[in-house]
Amino acid sequence: MPLCKGTGMDGLKRRFDQLAWPEAEKAAKQAGATVVWPFGACEQHGPQLPLATDALFADRILNSVLEHLDGEWPIWRLPLQSIGFSPEHQPFPGTLSLSAELMLQLVDQVGGQLAAMGVERLVLLNAHGGQIGLLQVAARQLRLRCPSMGVLPCFIWSGVDGLSSLLPPEELAHGLHAGQAETSLMLHMAPELVGPSRPVDGAHGPRSALAPPDGWSLEGAAPCAWLTSDLSQSGVIGDARLASAELGLELEQALILHWTQRFKSLLSSDWPPTESVVDWPRKS
Template identity: 55%
Template sequence: MNFKPIPNKFEYLNWQEIESIAKDKRSTVIWPFGAVEQHGPHLPLATDSIFVDEIISEVFKLFSSDIPLKKLPTQYIGFSPEHKGFAGTISLSSNLITSMIKEVGGQLSEMGFKRLILINGHGGQISLLNTAARELRSFAPGIAVFPCFLWSGVNGLSELLTKTEMEDGLHASLAETSLMLALKPELVGDERPNEVIKGQIPEGWSLEGNAPTAWLTDDFSKSGVIGDSRGANESLGKNLKELLINHWFKLIMNLMQSDWPNNS
């Protein structure tokens, strides 16, 4: 039986191929980050990891196989202390994740790779990956680092989602439930919790945003959901999937058509 490797998976290539790719002035590695954490009674623990892995895998299908862009295996376990009040959540320390990014990024730089894109599917580790990216740049100045969040900057989300979801749907609510129904419906349970936070937050403050708080999920939620998952449907999920794929394809293509930033 002949084994045909998937050309854009870093780990399926041989060392000569990696050596050759890394010499390209546009050589770029994508490293998806997710989490293994509770997502209510209706979504799997790996929700964030599944999302980033599936979306980026679909994006890669739109690129030609000879592009100097490769994907590392998705890092499934992340930084999720806010969800440790619920069984199943596994969280690594911030120091460990930062060290891991520095170690891997530093070695990619030594190989000759010019850029590393950290695409993160878990909102609870956005600031951590931003900090880790900065530390990696200081540790290995020759590699450009882009810490990105899967859902950030995606034009059209507000047209697809309700105002309540945009403002209060922080975890396992309408958007995430719908997207999972489109990607892996067999993993979605029947319950549709509604735990929208109302009247508990002083004006001008928020769970996330300009004046956030270091919240824990069980501060506000008994089910693990923060938001309203009622009304989730596969059709909305398919639209979200298409929106995310198109957004990331265009963004990454724009980068791959340049050698920005040139750190040499």
């Protein structure tokens, strides 16, 4: 069933930062109180897409998902974290990157304060592939320090049903950055921000011979710590030639449906457990 865009008013009501403090206190203490923190980046996305590509996707997809959730459910969003961990793109002008240490501290400090208020779940909804592992580490550390709060580090493109029917296998495997998927989604969401260039670069581009050797990969089972400049002259890793606004609409619908279902499942559950099944320290 197609999901339509709403007016955005429900999304505004879900803004944690727009509550007055008595409202925020009440919200955080509700049973199952869940806060979603969207993460993007400010980094090059080829000659055709804006630096804020990941940030725009995280922000707008989250707002659309929130509009499709029951208004009585205890879920709110934080302001967008629009600068992230992007060292792989730093040789390209315009890219801004925070250090790994600062990102870890950021999640720990904000998350710790939310836990102290009584929030039961913090979802890190991330749209930048280069910080997936870092946010997973941050989430694990925060959960250990604040065991009363569940922490869920999520990548917006991960596990989404139907992508294999929308994108060719080559793009699913190698279209990691500013390729067909991201260019199409931006053509649909904000066409005024998309330039005329449609590069093909990376695994299929002029530097394809510099791809990892057999048995190794850019991502997946045996990844390497690649830099974009290793693989691409344009900043694109993928093929943007077949991008279209029509495909972008289909991708948006798939993303909204996926994350709406995931949040419904979370909000109707009792996760996280409040008591450990292991009695530490173990007695000999």
